[in-house]
Amino acid sequence: MRFGIIGAGSIAANSFAPSLVRSQRAELTAVCRRDLDRAREFAERFGGCAAYASAEDLLKGGKVDAVLVTTPTDTHCDYTVMAARHGVHVLCEKPMARNAGECRAMIKECRHAGVKLGVAYRRRVWPQVVEAQRLIQSGRIGRVVCVRTHYSGLTELAQDAWQRQPEIGGALMEMAVHRIEVLLNFAGTPTHVSGLVETVSHDWPVDDTVGLLLKFADGKMGVHSTILTSPPRHDFAQIDGTEGRIIIDPLEFHADHIVVEGPGGREEIPVGALESPYFDLPMIEDFIDAVAEGREPACDAETGYWVQAVADAAVESSQQGVRVPVRGPDWH
Numbered sequence: 254m255r256f257g258i259i260g261a262g263s264i265a266a267n268s269f270a271p272s273l274v275r276s277q278r279a280e281l282t283a284v285c286r287r288d289l290d291r292a293r294e295f296a297e298r299f300g301g302c303a304a305y306a307s308a309e310d311l312l313k314g315g316k317v318d319a320v321l322v323t324t325p326t327d328t329h330c331d332y333t334v335m336a337a338r339h340g341v342h343v344l345c346e347k348p349m350a351r352n353a354g355e356c357r358a359m360i361k362e363c364r365h366a367g368v369k370l371g372v373a374y375r376r377r378v379w380p381q382v383v384e385a386q387r388l389i390q391s392g393r394i395g396r397v398v399c400v401r402t403h404y405s406g407l408t409e410l411a412q413d414a415w416q417r418q419p420e421i422g423g424a425l426m427e428m429a430v431h432r433i434e435v436l437l438n439f440a441g442t443p444t445h446v447s448g449l450v451e452t453v454s455h456d457w458p459v460d461d462t463v464g465l466l467l468k469f470a471d472g473k474m475g476v477h478s479t480i481l482t483s484p485p486r487h488d489f490a491q492i493d494g495t496e497g498r499i500i501i502d503p504l505e506f507h508a509d510h511i512v513v514e515g516p517g518g519r520e521e522i523p524v525g526a527l528e529s530p531y532f533d534l535p536m537i538e539d540f541i542d543a544v545a546e547g548r549e550p551a552c553d554a555e556t557g558y559w560v561q562a563v564a565d566a567a568v569e570s571s572q573q574g575v576r577v578p579v580r581g582p583d584w585h
Contacts, residue, residue, distance in 0.1 A: 254541045257283035257317035257341075259308045259332050260324035261295040264346060269321050270299040272533040278541050285311040308332050312339040319369075319544070322346060326421040330355040337366040344371040344540050344550075348430045349557035351420050353565050356558040357582060363554070371540050371550040372557030374434040376504065378535040380524040381511045382435065385492060385499045388522075389439070393513060394494030400440040401476040401491050402432035402504070407484035410457065423459030425450050425564055429479040432490070433465070434560050435504065436477055439492050442470040443559065447576045448567030454482035465567050506532035558582050 256273050258265045261284040273281040285305040286292035292304040305311040311320070312335060319342035322332045330350045336343045343363065349356045349372045363370040376382055389397060408428075416422040437443060445468040453462040461482055467475035489502035497515030501508070506527040513520045527535070536552050543550035562579050570577040 254278065254544065255280050255282040255316060255318045257285070257311050257320045259285055259311065259320050259322045261286040261292050262323065265321065265323040266295065266298075268530045268533040269323060270295070271530040272537050274299055275531050276534060276538060278538055282316045283311050283314060308335060312336060312341060317341055319344065319540070325415045326426065327351055330359055333359045333370065334362045337362045337368050340366060340368060342369045342544055344373060344537070345557070346373045347434075347557070347560075348426050348564065349554070349561055353558060353562040353580065356554070356561050360554050360558060360582075369540070369544050369550060370554040371543070371552045372554055373533070373536065374431060374552050374556060374560070375533055375536045376431060376435050377438055377556070378539055378551050379506060379527065379532075381501050381504070381508050382438065384522060384524045385439070385501060385511055388499060388513065389492065389494070393497065394492065394499055394515065395496030397439065397473055397492055397494050399474045399476070399493040400436050402436045402489070403478045404428050404432050404488045405478075405480040405483045406486035408461070408481040417457050417459055419459055423457070424461050424463045424479045424481045425567060428481065429463045429465075429477060430560050430564060432477055432479065432488070432504075433563050434556060435490050436467070436475045437556065437559055437563070439490070440467070440469050440473055440475050443467050443475065443563055443579045444470050445576050445578055446563055446566040446570050448570040450568055450571040463567070465563070467563065555582065
């Protein structure tokens with residue numbers, strides 16, 4: 254599959270481009286960036302593909318079957334719609350968009366155009382998450398009753414960083430959304446959120462701390478926290494069941510095991526660690542399979558919608574000081 258990258262910057266260089274170059278089933282054929290010279294430098298670094306100064310020129314070039322959208326969040330909807338109208342499949346960086354309404358528009362446009370849309374919640378296909386799901390399906394910990402995810406670390410952002418812009422930056426949109434996706438992956442369909450989305454320590458115009466309590470359709474509970482003011486980095490998930498629990502700690506691509514605790518004791522279960530900088534390879538190759546097989550990718554757009562719907566509800570809950578329903582999609 255021929256891929257283009259819209260937004261050839263540091264996010265794309267960290268794993269997307271190396272993973273495309275490493276894959277035997279993908280080819281990086283085009284990149285774009287507003288600064289054409291820097292786009293050319295990026296293209297030369299990753300195999301010498303075509304370079305463009307705009308997404309429109311890239312899409313008109315006819316060299317791509319799919320694009321990775323790795324630009325700031327406020328452009329995701331426009332670039333996804335543009336690609337769909339050119340008949341090009343889209344794998345979009347997270348968060349999917351600024352709000353659930355934009356997510357709905359992206360999904361509807363891609364469905365109308367008959368192209369696949371994925372969202373880069375890459376942890377869904379990481380080995381430790383896949384193994385934890387297998388254990389849950391096998392009944393290893395009984396019925397899941399609570400899922401919790403957590404991220405903490407110290408994040409500093411430059412004054413002019415787009416990650417400090419309201420509606421697209423901050424702890425919730427930059428970091429929490431990844432762990433919310435993991436929580437939803439194990440817990441199911443969320444119905445209500447009670448949230449605190451706060452600026453506790455940094456002098457940012459956006460939040461640096463998030464605490465969420467979620468209720469799910471089948472009665473289970475979800476708990477999430479993101480703290481951007483407390484080093485060192487710590488990222489983990491815990492799934493509590495009626496007969497034990499699964500602990501994924503750390504929730505990192507390089508982890509080589511997960512832990513199962515039960516009445517009989519504690520067991521470490523090995524998993525295959527992913528290699529840097531190729532940790533997006535499983536997601537990209539699943540996306541290729543999804544296009545070939547006519548199915549939705551594992552890192553699918555409806556999940557992207559639900560994550561953003563939870564984020565929207567969390568902001569509303571924090572502002573109003575009340576529990577808020579999570580609004581489900583309406584594709585009609």
